[in-house]
Amino acid sequence: MVGDGARTWTAWDREIDRAAAGLAALGDERIGLRAADRLTLATLALGAVRAGVTGVLVPVRWPAALAANSLRSAGVRIAVSDLPIPGLRTVGPGELGRQPAVRAADPGALTVFTSGSTGAPKAALLPWGALLASAKGVAPHVGLCEGDRWLLDLPVAHVGGLGVVIRCALAGAAVAVPERGWSVAESVEALRPTHVSFVATQLRRLLESGGDRSSLRAVLLGGSAIPADLLRRATEAGLPIATSYGLTEMASTVTASASRTDLGTSGRVLPGREVRVERGEIEVRGAARFAGYLTPDGLAAPFDADGWFATGDLGRFDAEGRLLVEGRAGLRFISGGENVQPEAIERALLALPGVAEAVVVPVADEEFGQRPVAFVRTSSGTAPDAAGLAAALRETLPGFMVPVAFLAWDGARGMKPDRQALAATARQVRS
DSSP: OEETTOOOHHHHHHHHHHHHHHHHHTOOSEEEEEOSSHHHHHHHHHHHHHHTOEEEEOOTTSOHHHHHHHHHHTTOOEEEESSOOTTSEEEOGGGSOOOOOOOOSSOOEEEEEOOOTTSSOOEEEEEHHHHHHHHHHHTTTTTOOTTOEEEOOSOTTSHHHHHHHHHHHHHTOEEEEOOTTOOHHHHHHHHOOSEEEEEHHHHHHHHHHOOOOTTOSEEEEESSOOOHHHHHHHHHTTOOEEEEEEEGGGTEEEEEOOSGGGTTSOOEEOTTOEEEEETTEEEEESTTOOOEEEETTEEEOOOOTTOOEEEEEEEEEOTTSOEEEEEEGGGOEEETTEEEOHHHHHHHHHTSTTEEEEEEEEEEETTTEEEEEEEEEETTSSOOOHHHHHHHHTTTSOGGGSOSEEEEOOOOSSSSOOHHHHHHHHHHHHO
C-alpha cells in the first residue's frame, strides 16, 4: 500500500483481522460502516467479510439524516462510524474491542447503496462470491499484477472504489491512497499508479493539468456519456483508455473495451457476467450479480424466473457485439408528445467546442408538459452562450430536444451530478 497511511499487506492484514474480531463481537448480522478515511472504511469492509457479517457501507458525503434513514431502511440497528448517525447505536472504529482473531467459516457480504439518480438509494447486497467474480473478470482485462498499484481515488462506499480494493487484494497489487485535498493530477504524479478508475470529469482534469502520466498502463473509464472529443484527446495524449459499463448491482464493471476501435462503445461483456437487451433495456445476470436489496422485512430479489435483472439502462449491441449505452429509462420525459432522453442532449452538448460538462433536466411547461433545461460548465469558466449553443444544437437535434434555457454550472462535485438538486434549481429559475 502506498500514499497516505502507507503500510505493507502484512500489516494491513493484521488490521483487517482486528476489525473482523471487533465487528464479530458486536453480535449483529448487519452492521453499518462509515468512515471519513478511505483506508479505515476499506479495513472495516474486509473485516466484515472475514467476520461473516454483512457490512452496509454508507457514503461519507451523505447528510447524517440520510445516512440514518438509509441504514434503518436496510434493517441496520448498529453502526461503526467516526461520524454521527442519529438514532442508531454507533461505535467509533477506534472503540472496537481487541478480541481474539476470528475467521468465519462462511465469508460475509457487503452492501453498497445505489446512487439514487432516479429515486431513493437502495441497499444492494453483494455476496463475497459476487465481489470475487467481479474482480476476477476485471483484473486480467486490464493486466493487473502483483507489484502494480491502483489509485484509490473513488469512495470505498461506492462500488467503483470497493472494486479497486478487492482487485488489488486478489492480485497482490498495492492500493495507492491519495492524501486529502490532492487533485487527480497531483495523485497520479506523486503516487505513480499503474491503474486508475475515472469518470469523465476526472479524466478531463488530468488532461488539463499537463502533469506526468507516464506510469499509467490502464485507465478504466466509466460513468455517464463520455464525450468523443475527450476520448480523442486522451488517446492522442497516449493514455491507455478502456471505456466501460457497470452498475452497483453487478459489483462494478460489466463490459469493457479492449482496443481503440472499441472506444466509442462500452466494450464487450467480461467473464462472470451475462448481458442481453430486451425491448431496449439492458438486463444482466451471472456470478457477479447481487443477491437483492436489503429491507427491514428481508431481502427483496427483483429478478425474473431465469435470474435476469432489469437495470433500467437503455442500450443495444452493435454488429461487433459491443454494448452501446443510451441512457436511463427513469430519466426519460415527454415533451409535446415526444420522448426525450436527457443523455442524448448531453452528448450533443459535449460535442460542441467550449463545453466541458453538461447536464439536462426537465421543467414543467404549460404547453408542452415538460421542456429540457441545460446546465453547462464551459471550458473557459464563462457563462454559456445560450443563443450560440441553441443554434448549434438545432443542426443535429430536433427542435423539441433543444433546451429552453442554458444555465451556468460549476460542474459535478461527486462522481455523478445531482440531477434532483439541479431540477429544483431549474424550476426556481423558470418559475
